[in-house]
Amino acid sequence: MNKTAFITGATSGIGMATAKLFATHRISLVLCGRRQANLDSLVKELSAHTKVHSLNFDVRDREAVAAAVNSLPKEFAAIDILVNNAGNAHGLDPIQTGDLADWDAMIDINVKGLLYVSRAILPGMVAKRSGHIINIGSTAGKEVYPNGNVYCASKHAVDAINQGMRIDLNEYGIRVGAVNPGLVETEFSEVRFKGDEQRAEKVYQGFKALQAEDIADIIYFVVTRPYHVNIADLVVMPTAQASSTIVKKQL
Ligand code: NDP
Ligand code: 8X3
Numbered sequence: 001m002n003k004t005a006f007i008t009g010a011t012s013g014i015g016m017a018t019a020k021l022f023a024t025h026r027i028s029l030v031l032c033g034r035r036q037a038n039l040d041s042l043v044k045e046l047s048a049h050t051k052v053h054s055l056n057f058d059v060r061d062r063e064a065v066a067a068a069v070n071s072l073p074k075e076f077a078a079i080d081i082l083v084n085n086a087g088n089a090h091g092l093d094p095i096q097t098g099d100l101a102d103w104d105a106m107i108d109i110n111v112k113g114l115l116y117v118s119r120a121i122l123p124g125m126v127a128k129r130s131g132h133i134i135n136i137g138s139t140a141g142k143e144v145y146p147n148g149n150v151y152c153a154s155k156h157a158v159d160a161i162n163q164g165m166r167i168d169l170n171e172y173g174i175r176v177g178a179v180n181p182g183l184v185e186t187e188f189s190e191v192r193f194k195g196d197e198q199r200a201e202k203v204y205q206g207f208k209a210l211q212a213e214d215i216a217d218i219i220y221f222v223v224t225r226p227y228h229v230n231i232a233d234l235v236v237m238p239t240a241q242a243s244s245t246i247v248k249k250q251l
Pocket of ligand 2: 139140181184244
C-alpha cells in the first residue's frame, strides 16, 4: 500500500504488532517510542519489507513531539495514517489513596500526549485534505471499574477527543475512529503494576486474552476499508470478557 503510517508506542504490544503487520503490506512506517533498542531492532527487521524511520521522544514533552515531527525526512513527512496508541495505566488504587505521580503520568501520556502528537500531524493532513486517525481507546473509556478511576478518566477523554476530532476534521475529508480493546496481553499490566510480573501475569490467567496481533488485524481492517467507510468507534473484547469486571476464568 502506497501510504505512510505514524505509530506511537511502537516499541511493544499493540503498536509493535501493528507496525509488523503494516510492514508486510508495505506501508511506510514512522515508529515512535522511548526505548531506542526496540526501535533499532524494529527498523532492522521491518526494513526488509518497507521504508522505516524511527523517532525517539516522550509524548509528554510537547517541544520534543513537535521537533520530532518536524525532523521527518521528506519521504516520511506526508503522514496518511496516524495510530495514536502510546499509553498505559499506572497503578490500580482507590481514588482516596491514588499516587499523584501515577495520575500525572496517565493524564500527561494518554490524554495530553495524544493531543500533542495529533496537533503536530493534523495540519499536514488538513493541507492535503486527506488522512486517517486511529485513536486507541479502551473499554475503560466506555465504563468505569473499581480502582480504575484516573485510567478510565483518561480513556473517556480519548473517547471524547475521538468524537471531537471527527467533528472538526469532517470538512477536510479526514477519517477519524477509535479502536477500544478489552483485555489484551501485552506489557500493559507489567507497567500498571510497576514491574511486578506475578501480579501482571494473573490478569491474563484462566482465559484466553486478546493478543496484540488481534488488535493489529483490526487496525489493518480499519485502514483498508474503502474511502467512504469510516469505522468510527469499535469495541473488542476477548470472548471470555463481558465487561471490565466480568471475565469468565477457569483457574
Ligand atoms: P504496552 O505497555 O505493551 O505498550 C505501550 C506503548 O506506549 C509502548 O510502546 C511505550 O513505549 C509507549 N509509551 C508509553 N508511555 C510513553 C511515553 N511517555 N512516550 C512515548 N511512548 C510511550 O501496552 P499496550 O500495547 O497494551 O498499550 C497500547 C495502547 O493500548 C495504550 O494506549 C493502552 O492504554 C491501550 N489499551 C491496552 C489494553 C490492554 O489490555 N493491554 C486494552 C485497551 C487499551 P516506550 O516505553 O518505549 O516509550
Ligand atoms: C486496558 C483494559 O480493563 O485493564 O485498557 O482497563 S483494562
